[in-house]
Amino acid sequence: MLTKRIIACLDVHAGRVVKGVQFVDLIDAGDPATQAARHAREGADEIVLLDITATHEGRATLLDTVSRTAKALFVPFCVGGGIRSARDAEQVFEAGADKVSINSAALADPSLIGAIGASFGSQAVVVAIDARRDPNAADPVRDAQVYVQGGRRPIGRTVVEWAREAEDRGAGEILLTSMDSDGTRAGFDCELTAAVSEAVGIPVIASGGAGTVAHFADVFGRGKAHAALAASIFHFGVSTSRSLKEELAKSGVPVRLPC
Amino acid sequence: MRVTVIDYKAGNLTSVIKTLRHLGAEPIVSDGDLSLVESAERIVLPGVGHFAATERLDNTGLTAAIKAAIARGIPFLGICVGMQWLYAGSSEAPDQPGLGAFPESCTRFPDGFEKVPHVGWNSLEVQPHSRLLANIHAGEFVYFTHSFHGPVTADTAAITHYIEPFAAAIERGNVMGVQFHPEKSGETGLKILTNFLNWKEQ
Numbered sequence: 525m526l527t528k529r530i531i532a533c534l535d536v537h538a539g540r541v542v543k544g545v546q547f548v549d550l551i552d553a554g555d556p557a558t559q560a561a562r563h564a565r566e567g568a569d570e571i572v573l574l575d576i577t578a579t580h581e582g583r584a585t586l587l588d589t590v591s592r593t594a595k596a597l598f599v600p601f602c603v604g605g606g607i608r609s610a611r612d613a614e615q616v617f618e619a620g621a622d623k624v625s626i627n628s629a630a631l632a633d634p635s636l637i638g639a640i641g642a643s644f645g646s647q648a649v650v651v652a653i654d655a656r657r658d659p660n661a662a663d664p665v666r667d668a669q670v671y672v673q674g675g676r677r678p679i680g681r682t683v684v685e686w687a688r689e690a691e692d693r694g695a696g697e698i699l700l701t702s703m704d705s706d707g708t709r710a711g712f713d714c715e716l717t718a719a720v721s722e723a724v725g726i727p728v729i730a731s732g733g734a735g736t737v738a739h740f741a742d743v744f745g746r747g748k749a750h751a752a753l754a755a756s757i758f759h760f761g762v763s764t765s766r767s768l769k770e771e772l773a774k775s776g777v778p779v780r781l782p783c
Numbered sequence: 784m785r786v787t788v789i790d791y792k793a794g795n796l797t798s799v800i801k802t803l804r805h806l807g808a809e810p811i812v813s814d815g816d817l818s819l820v821e822s823a824e825r826i827v828l829p830g831v832g833h834f835a836a837t838e839r840l841d842n843t844g845l846t847a848a849i850k851a852a853i854a855r856g857i858p859f860l861g862i863c864v865g866m867q868w869l870y871a872g873s874s875e876a877p878d879q880p881g882l883g884a885f886p887e888s889c890t891r892f893p894d895g896f897e898k899v900p901h902v903g904w905n906s907l908e909v910q911p912h913s914r915l916l917a918n919i920h921a922g923e924f925v926y927f928t929h930s931f932h933g934p935v936t937a938d939t940a941a942i943t944h945y946i947e948p949f950a951a952a953i954e955r956g957n958v959m960g961v962q963f964h965p966e967k968s969g970e971t972g973l974k975i976l977t978n979f980l981n982w983k984e985q
Contacts, residue, residue: 526897526905526945527924564969569904598802600926600967617795622967645794645832647900647928696928697902725894727902750903780904780924783969 527778528744529751530765531570531729532563532758536605537577539585543756557592564599567766567783571597572625572699572753575605576674583612587619594620602650604699610639617644625699627652628672631679631686634693641694649697650729651690655683655716656703666719675703683716684723691724698728699753705733709756712739714747721748729753737762737771744777784980787823789849790814791839793864794831802966803827806973808980815843820852825980830864834889834931835876837868850882858957858982860915866953866960867931875931884958885938889931892946900930901945905963907952913940915959915978916952923971925951925963932962957984 534541534556541553553559560571573593575586583606590603603616604625613624630637630651641649654671661667661682668683687698700720702713712733721728727750730743734757743749754765762768769779786808790796796812803810810827813819820826826849830836840846853859861869868881873889881888892899904924909916919941932949935942940959943951953960959979965972 526901526903529903594797594801596805598805598967598969598972600964618797620797620801622795622798641832643792643794647831647902648795696900725898726900727898750898783924 525778527569527780528749528772529569529729530567530740530768530779531572531751531753532560532568532765533572533574533731533753533755534559534563535574535576535755536586536589537575539589542576556589557595560593560597560601563765564597566764567769567780568599568754569765569780569783570600570602570751572602572604574625575603577605587615590616590619590621604650604652610636610643613640614643617648623648623650623696625650625652627654630690631670631672631681634689637690637693637695641696646694646696649695650699651687651695651697652699652701653683653687653690653720654701654703657713657716658682665715666723668716671703684719687720687724691726695726697726698724699731700728701731702733706731708733709735711735712743712747712749712752714743717743717747717749721750727751737768737775740768740772741775741777744772784808784824786810786825786827786980787819788812789820789826789828789840789845789865791830791836791843791845793833793836793839794829796829798964798966799827799829799862802973802976806976806980813845815845817844817848820845820848823852823857826852826857826859828859828861828865828868830862830868831928832864833875834864834867834873835879837864837881838879840868846882853884853958856957856984858979859959860979861960862966863929863962863964866962867933869953869958869960870933873931884955885933885936885953887934887936889933891931896946900928902928905943905945905951907941907943909941910939913952913954914982915954915961916940916975917978918974919971925961925965925968925971927951927963929962957982
């Protein structure tokens, strides 16, 4: 049976894993290669490394980080942040990533999705979407606004139509972050996730809002997500992907166990 | 152990090469150098993306060289599209023939049931005759990402269920294929690749 994936997410800045700024005592969380290997050992089904600053001068650092992280990682490995061209993607793949996640660059030039997919296969292209519900829209969920630049600016597109276009252009998966839920620890936006999952034929990875094990069960059920990103939950009572999955299995969620 | 990895410009070889190296093998890439196939001790044909890309194998003479190597008894492992290529063909590119080591053809998962592609970790039902999957226990998980698949036949080495039962692995003598990605399948995948590296004629 196909299982629901728990994807460990590492935010990287200048070659180091960092935690969200609201967690002041946890700014530096170590070396990406060490942390990725630990997450894989502790049962994560996949690793995502996001270069959260992605400055041009950070490129060499990112490629070096990807290369060191990939070296002893034998689960799928996705890298995002600062990938603006097919050439950028190629360098990240050559450094050892299995997938790239693209966001602002795909909105600026949607043909980038197909350009990367043509060389590396659509399974290697994850389109990340940051969306916020639009209370003024006829359907605040399906017409949630898509944001760029790390959630700073709406780009004038709505989530369902953009997810569909991304699929048509050859995206292999959608990584959907609810900006309303992100950082709240009050649960994923299951309505938003379900709206996107029902609109596309490709898998949807849910992100933003996880605070408890029940939130994951909820987004896999009601939210119709195929995978969920886990980041800060590991600092609030759930120690590892393995223990998260063991709890999910008790609620009847199919997960990869033992792992 | 020298392993000739075939590059036909269908995706990224880094993960496969890195994993073979991790297991102590010496991967050598051939993107058309037939001598590397002729002198091969093991051949791995990875592949992601579109079946049509296998046309390059025909155009570079690799198809004939691989066929000859298989006939000499060299162990061969196709991964993902590399496994699909072992069949007569695929409905993904009906005009492009496969190697034909197995007479069936690959087809797409039917729409209207679950998401296609099939992406994620799914379990294996290993068939008792499989040597590639020796020591892989019922229910061990491997990582898949594909929309096309081969049918279950007597040559199927492992069955996986998604929408319908399909061949997760195929094996006849020295010709082996896996629909999943062993290089991305954790300890289970490493065991399978180790079995391939240790494969001996019986």
